[in-house]
């Protein structure tokens with residue numbers, strides 16, 4: 362059997378040819394715009410680099426640096442600067458035969474005391490089986506291994522607010538560990554973009570974690586322009602960028618809490634749109650389109666990662682809205698119960714579902730306004746604040762929920 366007729370096979374070749382030609386036209390080096398690329402020099406962060414390096418420098422002479430708390434809004438270079446300072450410090454220590462170790466962990470993933478200690482063990486070269494060992498044994502293994510190294514160990518806890526939320530105990534354990542160590546020392550760098558985090562910390566952890574503080578302020582539009590220019594010079598061929606593109610990406614990033622990640626994403630997505638369309642120049646119009654694409658993707662990411670119970674509540678709201686102009690918490694709960702029965706999911710209480718609706722409200726997915734409901738007491742009027750098409754797409758992609766749309770009586 363012939364899979365394709367001559368004509369469509371030709372047009373397939375065209376697509377690839379056009380793609381390859383376009384690639385040659387737009388990108389000279391695509392990699393430098395990828396979210397994982399970190400340039401050797403970080404413009405406008407020299408001062409922060411120095412601040413952090415000075416606090417950590419005593420570790421090269423056998424001292425124990427203070428614990429450090431780093432905060433600032435998203436995309437301000439906290440992770441990039443910290444990683445760079447530590448890798449330079451390690452290289453210096455190695456080149457002079459000095460002892461220095463560090464671990465970097467992102468607490469979005471490393472979020473239990475087992476995971477933290479297992480990762481620390483791995484970083485000093487001991488393998489721990491993933492399950493089965495008592496926590497005290499893993500702790501002892503790490504302590505012994507570290508003591509044997511006679512070293513200073515810096516533990517970076519990036520997104521430390523996540524660890525504190527899920528396992529406060531981990532932070533207690535780490536901040537107290539020096540009293541257990543005999544020949545080595547540990548110091549901690551906690552990083553967060555949650556401005557309120559410090560206030561929520563237990564006072565004992567707070568004073569220990571924030572012996573030194575470094576604040577990363579948002580980038581201004583001018584600073585973002587320099588950051589983008591540095592990348593654009595390497596990323597693009599000559600004359601590909603229209604006048605104003607970098608300024609626009611920087612201005613949007615500056616409005617969004619001085620976020621370098623957002624500005625870089627805009628530039629990359631705009632360039633990819635141009636490439637995909639086989640066009641030759643990146644213009645401000647492409648940046649605007651890129652902005653829409655990115656905002657749409659963020660909503661989809663949030664929706665996709667919701668837990669199943671919350672997704673069912675969302676589906677109940679979606680279905681309710683499809684039938685009535687105005688729906689209340691009571692209506693949502695009724696449909697929610699029907700869906701739970703159909704997919705054999707535990708039914709939560711009305712109060713708990715009310716909490717989930719509030720969570721969706723906080724995420725900006727629905728709006729829930731209190732209305733008076735006479736003898737039924739207080740109720741809320743609910744409606745979706747994101748595009749219902751996006752909600753439908755995400756629900757459709759969950760196999761448990763997609764079949765609900767075929768049920769007539771809902």
Ligand SMILES: Nc1ncnc2c1ncn2[C@@H]1O[C@H](COP(=O)(O)OP(=O)(O)OP(=O)(O)O)[C@@H](O)[C@H]1O
Nearest residue numbers: 399403404406435436437438439440441554621622
């Ligand atoms: N001064 C800079 N020069 C060049 N690129 C930068 C600079 N600051 C940040 N970036 C780039 O911006 C992106 C975001 O930076 P980074 O991950 O360090 O932010 P962050 O402050 O850790 O954000 P979050 O709080 O969301 O984790 C990265 O791709 C990084 O390479």
Ligand SMILES: [Mg+2]
Nearest residue numbers: 439440441519
């Ligand atoms: Mg970060």
